[in-house]
Amino acid sequence: MARLNDTTVKSLRANPGQDRKDVWFDEKGLGMRVSKTGRKSWVFVYHFSGRARRITFGTYPTIGVAEIRSLHATALQNLERNIDPGDPIQLQRAEIRSAPTIDDLAKEYLLRHAARKKSGKEDERMLNHDVLPFWRTLKAADISRRDVNALLDRIIERGAPIAANRVLALIRKMFNFGIQRSIITENPCANVVQPALSIQRDRILSLDEIRTFWLNIEGAAMSAPVISALKLELVTAQRKGEIVSAEWSEVDFETRIWTIPASKAKNGIAHRVYLTDLALELLAKLKALSGNSRYWLPSRIGDKPLTVRSISHALRINLESIGISNVTPHDLRRTAASMISSMGTPRLVVSKILNHVDSSVTAVYDRHGYDQEKKIALTSWANKLLEICNLIPRVSYEPARKEQKIAVKYSVNLATNTPVQWA
Structure with a gap:
């Protein structure tokens, strides 16, 4: 078996008189098919449900050695989870199942961000009281602006408009944290207007x-x-x-x-x-x-x-x-x-x-x-x-x-x- 590195991959050639040459690397099931024209394609051979299968990842150098290592590792992980890495429908379903929920995002936010702030306990209280009871199992990436407004409307309807303002500020921070951590790609709170006019309190006792x-x-x-x-x-x-x-x-x-x-x-x-x-x-x-x-x-x-x-x-x-x-x-x-x-x-x-x-x-x-x-x-x-x-x-x-x-x-x-x- 050949060692998987750029030097080896660059040196691969099809044998004279052959249309292609298959080379296997010291990575489980990972190989390369080299055509007589010099085209080099990454291949992965595995067994699933008792049958031998083969998938092609792409060509070299479009996909380099570092990237193919990552793709190969992901494929092996999917096999361990009984997911066929060559079945796009199974992969899509697995991705949906493994996508982080609001509960996952909230836990990460409280652990990595809010815990270092004086408002951490209050953030945790608001999430447990006003957000998680309604969003806990929803996928973080699926929350829409409409969902945000519906959540705020529910708080306003119980007679707590200022609390709605605070919840909006909190979940906006939480989603921004999720973007920074690559948990999500968009903030559904963007362009959501503060639901209640904040009037500065000026009560003084006589x-x-x-x-x-x-x-x-x-x-x-x-x-x-x-x-x-x-x-x-x-x-x-x-x-x-x-x-x-x-x-x-x-x-x-x-x-x-x-x-x-x-x-x-x-x-x-x-x-x-x-x-x-x-x-x-x-x-x-x-x-x-x-x-x-x-x-x-x-x-x-x-x-x-x-x-x-x-x-x-x-x-x-x-x-x-x-x-x-x-x-x-x-x-x-x-x-x-x-x-x-x-x-x-x-x-x-x-x-x-x-x-x-x-x-x-x-x-x-x-x-x-x-x-x-x-x-x-x-x-x-x-x-x-x-x-x-x-x-x-x-x-x-x-x-x-x-x-x-x-x-x-x-x-x-x-x-x-x-x-x-x-x-």
Whole structure:
């Protein structure tokens, strides 16, 4: 048998006086038929269903050595799967059966792409809730623009237009990922219009609503950690996702600084938050409730924090009992930012408190941390919040011994306005 390489193939000639010559290579069943005119055709001989069969792959050099190796390997794989590599109908059926489904694409997307992003868990939730129940077994390459619009219509009909926008954004990303990975060749979301007009929310609580929220949430049917988490969003003006995922190792109780690492910050930039007396009292409650967990808000299942959805859901179903309406956790952050700004805090300092990205040229040169300015603004806001809620002035924070950094003492419980001591 001849060795399969370009040197061997180029040297092959038909014997004088013969119309053709068959040469077999050191690859199972693979050979070449050389005509007296010099035409060289790749052939593959095999047995299927007890009969000897032969197929021609094409000619050399149109099909080179590397390509014929690949074609030969595919043919052998088809034989192992009991598919006749010379039967185009069988091959077509096998290709259809093996084509990746939406379930396959979704798993690959979540594993290779979404897992590295902060939105990974939410992407997985939306796929499981809004996409896979309807598309799971469909071939990814068969999804059409009509299918996309039908999926979005179903979400809108249940009264969730903004969710439809988010699902569209998600599956558009997923199909683009599929194209990059050569799983599919086209994105069916191309030219699909966003189904609902996105209106930027601008809800800010009034002074009466702030007071009602702060005092009445203590009697709501939600867990104490969730209550503290919602209050912390109003006190610190930080994002609920950053509060929910916070760990005790991120807090320095001596300097009263909570450092949100870049990996957890929405904008990917590490952020320092000054902790006022009011924030520290809420953290003391959380520490007493969190036990040995590394998280401020540990989940009951495994070593992980509560989810953002659980916080939002708890507030949503308790709004009536609290005595306010149409309020989300993010509205608490927006309210805090608005109140801090209304007290005369410069817009730049408010932006620093919120950890918003400043893409201006000046920002490149301005490396000032604004810790002192943020401290003054957040302390003023905490005192204002107490005033709004008709609570007594804040008693100074008194750190405990170094070996018990988390233990802090207070002479007032701000929820009930009664004496208390945290040990």
